[in-house]
Amino acid sequence: MAEMARVIQQEHGSVEGTLLSITAEAVRLIPGADHAGITLVVRNRRIESRGATDELPRRVDALQEETGQGPCLDTVWKHHSVSVPDMAREDRWPQFAPAASEAGVRSMLTFRLYTHHDHLGALNLYSDAVHGFDDADDDVGVLLATHAALALVAAEQEHNFESALATRDVIGQAKGIIMERYDLRADAAFAMLVRLSQDWHTPVTDLATKIARREPE
Template identity: 40%
Template sequence: MLTEDEAERLLTWLADAVGGLGAARDLPQTLESTARGAVEAIPGTEAAGIAELFGREQFVERVATGALPEIVDRLQHELAEGPCPLALATGRTIRVHDLGEEYDRWPKLAEAARRENVAAALCYRLDTRSDKRRMSLNLYARRPGVFDDEAVLLGELFASHASIALAHAQNSEQLTTALSTRDLIGQAKGILMERFGIDDYKAFRMLVESSQNTNLKLVDIATWLTSGVTGAED
């Protein structure tokens, strides 16, 4: 159990680390701040990455502070074994003292870890509030056993704050996209209304029917229409 002084030191350290998360203006910046902040905040961390899994197959390395997370995260996905896939699947914090010694649990990854000279791993699933879109914060070090109980606790607190920041950034991104889409469709309707002398409702029906007939999204039809008009004027 932590002493009062140790707890105060950890909270101060955490506050400094998460301070930059709120300053990020969009999702890419928030992801970048999260990875960098984890390296600074969590003792023993040499490099950090955030991996994302869409559904069951589509894997994306969203951000990494160096080559190490990119290599190890990609290996885990390709081999379908390791702490990152386990954290994504279960939502649990997964700590590994030495990946190179995990022959019983992850034989292929253990061999690759020795080859890539990576040892310790600490993985957290971030709360994206979506079952279809899962993210994990993955911390790595070349020395074994560097993630002690204090590091695990600090990482859990950091991951919780990061999840809140990411949720806020995602909501802002979705709102911006929605507003942009609405404006684009509005422009497309205006073009059709002027060209064919029709009202707002009929213009929207033309867009919907075009979307259905071409099997394209409504926003793609609107983009094509507005781009075509812009091109003609140029």
């Protein structure tokens, strides 16, 4: 588990890299896990399939979005974890389960990954065998999800911080160009930038990027 934490820690700063390291460690540490993926529900509506070890998790997430039901969604909204011992005999999700079984899912184990602002997530493990997971796998999965949640939040915070710095820099460049071109002070240049963004119905950052790149309007 310490090795897992070290591997995930190395990926801080890259959200996608963190997600991929989480799922790779899940398959490495849990014997029954043949595939792994992460389901993110963005703004309480859109489902995103991230960090998948292969195509199967992406297919399962697509089925859940199509049917509006499934173990990953139940984990996000209702339970901290959900176990599916035999997908072919599952009756909790009458539309999803037969399609998932046909796609190749034999059993599943899912864990609520994190709740952060308007993003919700679940770590999903898939086995090619019926009854592919046991109680020990559940215990490891809980620990893995806890480490993963902390790492993912940290990665998102770092990514947001870097994005904020980049936004500040591009606005500063645009202000400098406006100041030079129109012989304005910094506050007047920024006011012009805001006014132009409102007049042209363009976000300030997008307009600043165009000006910094000296793109024609």
